[in-house]
Amino acid sequence: MTPDRRRLAELTGDLSAAGGVRLVTLGDGVERGIRTLEFRTGSGLAFDVLVDRCMDIGHAEHAGRSFGWRSPTGFRHPGLHENADEDGLSWLRSFSGLVVTAGLDHTLFGGEVPADTYRYPPRRSVRHGLHGRAGNLPARLTGYGERWDGDRCVLWAEGEVRQAAVFAENLRLVRRIEADLGGDEIRLVDTVTNAGFEPAPHMFLYHINLGWPLLDEGARLEADIRETLWQSDSVAEQKADHVTFPGPAPGFVEQVYEHALNPGADGLHRVAVANDRLGMKVTVEWRAAEFPYFFEWLNLRSGNYAVGLEPSTHHVSGDAAAREDGSMIWLGPQESRTYRTTFRVSP
Template identity: 90%
Template sequence: MTPTRRQLAELTGDPAAAGGVRLVTLGDGAERGIRTLEFRTGSGLAFDVLVDRCMDIGAAEHAGRSFGWRSPTGFRHPGLHENADEDGLSWLRSFSGLMVTAGLDHTLFGGEVPADTYRYPPRTSVRHGLHGRAGSLPARLTGYGERWDGDRCVLWAEGEVRQAAIFAENLRLTRRIEADLGGDEIRLTDTVTNAGFEPTPHMFLYHINLGWPLLDEGARFEADIRETLWQTDSVAEQGADHLTLPGPVPGFVEQVYEHALNPDAQGLHRVAVVNDRLGMKVSVEWRAAQFPCFFEWLNLRSGNYAVGLEPSTHHVGGDAAAREDGSMIWLGPQESRTYQTTFRVETL
C-alpha cells in the first residue's frame, strides 16, 4: 500500500526512499553524454527516459525483470547518428529500448517525395530514411519531478523536440510522461504542432519493443484482431507463430504484419504480451481515432530477439502511398495533433 503524503513524511526525511525521478548523464561508450531521467514508482516499475533521444523510453523493468528490449546498439548518442547513411537504413544503428519514436513527417521505409509545398526552388524533393528523424533528436527538457495532488503523487517529465530546417518542415513535439508513485503504468501524452506557416506532412508511429525475459518461448501476443491486412513474404516462408511466440531462431528474417484491430466500447485499442511462466503481462493502450493503424513486428533472430507493437497514423505503404490515396495528414500553420498512450504492467 502506498503511504499518504503525511505518512511518507513521518517515515522518511527524503521521499526518494519511496520513488521519484532523477536526472543523470550516461558516461561511457556510445551512450556517453545522454541525459537520462530515471523513474522509480516504488511498485517495482522502473524505466529510463532518454532526454537526448526524443525523450523516448530506454530500459524498463518491473520487480527486477526487464521488459524493454535491449539491442546490441545500446542507447547511442544522437551526435553519432548518420541520418542519410546506408541508403536510409542507418536508423538501425540507433535502434534500442522500450519505445522509439518514428516521425514527425515520415514513418516506415524511406524514399523520395516532392517538396513543392515549401516553395524553395533548389529543394525539389525530400529524401527520407527509415522511420524519419525524430528518434535521433535531443529534447529541450522543460521540467520534471514529483507533484502531489492530495495523497496522490505523480512522477512526471516534460520536454520539447523540434524538427526543423530553413525552407522545410518546422514541427514541434511536446511530450509529457507520467507515472504514479506506487503505480504500475506509464502515461504518455504527445502533441505535434506545425510551428511554421506552410502545409506540412505529418506521420507518427511508436515502435514499442518488448524483449527477454518477458519475451520468451511460449509468450503470447494478445489483440482483438479483426483482419490481417498485410504481411511480409517471410511469414509464408518461415511460418513462425505470431500469437504464441517461439524462442530465438538463428538467421530469422523479420516477420511484419499490419492488423486491423477492433476498438472497445470506449474507442480504445489494447494489445499485450503475456508470459504465463513469468507471471507477467505488459499491455499498451491508445485511442483508435489517434492511431488507426497497427503493426506487429516479429524479430526472433538470435541476438536481436524482440517483438514490436507499433501504433501508427498510417498504413504500411508509407509516405508516397499516403500522398497518392489522400490519407496523408497535412498540418496547417500552427495546427496540432495530440496522442495519448498508456503502458501497463500486470502481475498474473
C-alpha cells in the same frame, strides 16, 4: 501500497526512499553524454527516459525483470547518428529500447518525395531514411519532478523536440510522461504542432519493443484482431507463430503484419504481450481515432530477439502511397494533433 503523504513524511525525510525521478548523464561508450531521467515508482516499475533521444523510453523493468528490448546498439548518442547513410537504413544502428519514436513527417521505409509545399526551388524533393528523424533528436527538457495532488503523487517529465530546417518543415513535439508513485503504469502524451506557416506532412508511429525475459518461448500476443490486412513475404517463408511466440533462431528474417483491430466500447485499442511462466503481462492502450493502424513486428533472430507493437497514423504502404491516395495528414500552420498512450504492467 505507498503510504499517504503525511505518513510518508513521518517515515522518511526524502521522497526518494519511496520513488521519484532523477536526472543523470550516461558516461561511457556510444551512450556517453545522453541525459537520462530515471523513474522509480516504488511498486517495482522503473524506466529511463532518454532526454537526448526524443525523450523516448529506453530501459524498462518491473521487480527487476526487464521488459524493454535491449539491442546490441545500446542507446547511441544522437551525435553519432548517420541519418543519410546505408540508403537510409542507418536508423538501425541506434535502434533499442521500449519506445522509439518514428516521425514527425515520415515513418516506415525511406524514399524521395516532393517538397513543393515549402516553396524553395532548390529543394525540389526530400529524402527520408527509415522511420524519419525524430527518434535521434535531443529534447529541450522543460521540467521534471514529483507533484502531489492530495495523497496522490505523480512523477512527471516534459520536454520539447524540434524538427526544423530553413525552407522546410518546422514541427514541434511536446512530450509529457507520467507515472504514479506506487503505480504500475506509464502515461505518454504527445502533441505535434506545425510551428511553421506552410502546410507540413505528418506521419507518426511508436515502435514499442518488448524483449526478454518478458518475451520468451511460449509468451503470447493478446489483441482483438478483426483482420490481418498485410504481411511480409517472410511470413509464408518461415511460418513462425505470431501469436504464441517461439524462442530465438539464427538467421530469422523479420515478420511484419498490419492488423485491423477492434476497439473497445471506450474507443481504445488494447494489445498485450503476456508470459504466464513469468507471471507478467505488459499492456499498451491508445485511442483508435489517434492511431487507427497497427503493425506487429516479429524479430526472433538470435541476439536481436524482440516483438514490436506499432500504433501508427498510416497504413504500412508508407509516405509516397499516402500522398498518392490522399491519406497523408497535412498539418496547417499552427495546427496540432495529440496522442495519448498508456503502458501497464500486471501479473
